[in-house]
Amino acid sequence: MPTEDSGDNKLFINRELSWIEFNLRVLEEAKNENHPLLERIKFLSIFSSNLDEFMMIRVSGLRRQIKGGVLESPPDGLTPTEQLTEIRKEVKLQIREADTLWRDTLVELLSEEKINIHKYKDLSKKQKNCMREYFEKEVFPALTPMSFDVGRPFPFISNLSLNLAVIINDPDAGMIFSRVKVPRDAFRRLIQVPPENVHCHGLDKNGKEFNFVFIEDLIASNVDLLFPGMDVVNCYPFVVTRDADIEIEEDEASDLLTAIEESVGLRRTGLPTRLEVNRSMPKWVRIILAQKLSLSSTDVYTNDDPLKKSDLMEFMDIDRPDLKDKPYLPFYPCGFEDENKDIFQTIKNGDILFYHPYDSFNPVINLLKQAADDPDVIAIKQTLYRVGKNSPVVKYLMRARENGKQVSVMVELKARFDEENNIEWAKKLEQSGVHVVYGIVGIKVHAKLCMIVRREKEGMTTYVHFGTGNYNPITARVYTDFGIMTCDSAIGCDAADLFNALTGHSGKIKYDSLLVSFGKTGTMREEIIGYIQNEINNQNINGNGYIALKMNQLVDPYVIKALYDASQNGVKVDLQVRGICSLRPGIPGVSDNIKCTSIVGRFLEHTRLYMFGNNGDPVLLTGSADMMPRNLNRRVEILVPVKDNNIKKDLIKILNIHFADNVNSRMLLSDGTYVRVNRNDDKPCDSQKWMIEHRGEWNENHP
Structure with a gap:
């Protein structure tokens, strides 16, 4: 086997730069006129969300390498510093491209479809009065301005929060900087504006025309209510991205679940890696923000409105099916649309392939449902990586335990950005009597595997479902994934050996059928x-x-x-x-x-x-x-x-x-x-x- 440093590093493309090329392809889909309009905006949102995660994980990792003095280069030969330089150059070009697409193309196309994004200052007097009334009653109570000066420290800016830098001209103290956090947990980013002929309280959609302002524009335009008697010079939106890559000293943690719970809470407070500001923000304000966040000027990224374009996914909630992909009905292989059909007998007739989302995910759920209720099923073992909220998979695993089955579940608590969901499910599974294994020190369990042991006339039969995707019915609608159901005895034996290795100890390295990492x-x-x-x-x-x-x-x-x-x-x-x-x-x-x-x-x-x-x-x-x-x-x-x-x-x-x-x-x-x-x-x-x-x-x- 070759070593990593053998051969010419010019034969390898840098991993991080390859990822940036991938995200550029996502952005190109937002440009693709063959997609319906709201789907194009969805791709722009995904582009932004992808970039956020890249900055939180990959860029922060490179910064840690530089700080730690890491000397080893990847196979392509680029040092961490060289990688960061190339990343910044390419990302800033992509951001400008995304801004141009939104400003010059998508906003105009939305307007043609009577979906209007207004600047607050351009609203009519009546609309402004309505929106100010809405602001006073709904938004104002949720806002907390935080100024900083000699007696008050610079406020903490949480990860990916949307903020306003408010500049106030105080005749005694001079220019004062205050931060207002936009309460995104309580309000949507898009605030609906009533048309001229609708009463102030009629903020619901009228079914014909949609009018919106961004919430930060609403707050900035009424910020005088937060600073009565003060001369507010201007407001500038900004976003801080922080290191969100959780590092857990697993060998020092007596309780993995507790350690991960504590670490997830630190994600919002990690070291800053990026400052995003509006292009209109004066240089002196950018310098203050960057200094307070211990960031260099190269870590400041300028955007057009709106910042945090990941929130543009809210446009998909607009009731305009003509501007979205045409719905389709997933296929049910082998007549699985009948939930009462004996799924175990069907599997015995031959292995079954599922190709989601073209095939329905319901048969996979139904497999667990039938296993939970079948008196001949004696045991279920399953891996869970990302199951999402309100999981029917977990529901039927708990029901199986309530029905007296032996149920063992390997819940990977370290699934990035799903830790909180998985912690919650792990606790509920344990409370129902399921044997839960949280993870293995030093590695993640990413395998997608479910094993059901059933007592039959011929003896014990092991049914196995394996695949490429998570046991998550939500992502199964938008991710293409294979899944196969089988009762092949060799695969069943290997699955049993692997679960024994996950829940116990095993020296087994090579398996008869499975390829195992x-x-x-x-x-x-x-x-x-x-x-x-x-x-x-x-x-x-x-x-x-x-x-x-x-x-x-x-x-x-x-x-x-x-x-x-x-x-x-x-x-x-x-x-x-x-x-x-x-x-x-x-x-x-x-x-x-x-x-x-x-x-x-x-x-x-x-x-x-x-x-x-x-x-x-x-x-x-x-x-x-x-x-x-x-x-x-x-x-x-x-x-x-x-x-x-x-x-x-x-x-x-x-x-x-x-x-x-x-x-x-x-x-x-x-x-x-x-x-x-x-x-x-x-x-x-x-x-x-x-x-x-x-x-x-x-x-x-x-x-």
Whole structure:
């Protein structure tokens, strides 16, 4: 196996810069006129939200590396300082692009659809009176101005809160700086303005025209009520982003749940990493804010209104279905729309493939429901990573325990930004008598696995559901994910061994069917590289080596080096990597035989599917793992071989359709940039649209 520092670092694309390219592709979807208008605004919101998380986690991590004197560089050779310099340059260009798109295009298109974003100063006198009355009664009581001077310290600015810097001209004290926090928990960002012919209290939508002001504009325009008798010079919005990457000394924590609860509370108070200000803010105000936050001028990002464009997702709540994607009905494989159908007998008739969101997630919920109520089921074991709120999965796990089943659940408390949800569910599961395991020291359990043990005439039978996505019915509507139900005995035995390792102790490293990553002890990387080497052998002997991989991220230098070796030996390699890709395709003599595309569309491409030609008898693996060092070194992950030939055919067809996409797909160039796939005279192929329209036509492999 090659070492990380072997070879030329020019063969690798920097992980962080590759992510920035991914977010640029998201922003490009906001520009795409083929999307309905509100969907374009949704993509702009996602772009902003993605950038917030990147700053909270990745940029803060690089800053910690610099502070800690980290000398080791990633395979691409860029130092943390060099990475930060490139990140700032690219991000600031993207922010300006996003501002221009909103200001010059989307606002105008909204207005054409009678969805108007007003400046408070442009409202009529009657509308201003109505909005001031609303401000006094509703918003004013929730505001707390906080000035700072010799006797009052600079107020704490919480992570991602929207604030106003209020400048007051005091005849005695001179210019005074005061901060007003916008109460986002209590109010929507978009405040509806009554039309001229509606009474002041008629702030509800009238069904024909929508008029809004941003809440910060409403507050700024009535801020005189907060500072009576004072000369308010101006108000400027700003946002502070803080380090939100929780670091837990697990080996020093006597109680992991308590340690994570305490650490989550620190997320809002982490060290600042970014200051966002409106372009109109004077330089002297920016300098004061940056100094008080211990940030340099390079950490100040200027935006047009509105800041925090992630809040633009509120536009999706407007009742204008004509400006959104057309709804569709998910497919039910094998007649699963009948919840009373014996799901266990259906699985015994043959393995079942689900491709969400084109297939309904309800059968997965129904599997747990039937297991909870079935007197023949004796045990359920499950991993939970991100289950969301009001989870029906947790509901049926608790019901199973109430019905006397043995229920064990591995709840990963360290699932980033879902810690609080998972803590809440873990406590409720424990209170219902479920055996809950919180996590494993030093690694995250990211595997998606459910195992049900049932007493039958033939003896004990183990039913397994595994997949690429979380047990979350909300994200199952917008993430593309595979799931497979099976009662294959070998997979069932491996699942049992893995759960025993999760809840107890085990020295087992290699499994009979599953490919398992278990922190540093798993064999997944070696087995994947083994499959790649096998294709090199097939190419050298039979001339038919072929590899097709679809995943979220490709960063692991060992796997990338193996793919380069395959290309150099003539193996054709097709990659589809949604997000970060550190591999450079198309380098002469290195990666000539590798093509890599990325799809950003209506749904988040979240599937992982690994296909190896295997001399005409394809090997297909699917599961939770991307090819990243974190997945292969610091997590529990599984990839499961697909054994059912009908499902193999289905998955290969799905793979081919996605590789043929020439509408949403972009091609990765060797310099790390992406270009739209050249359609030439080919018929348009939108893989996601195709799946919606054709999903049920060819998935009828089982009774």
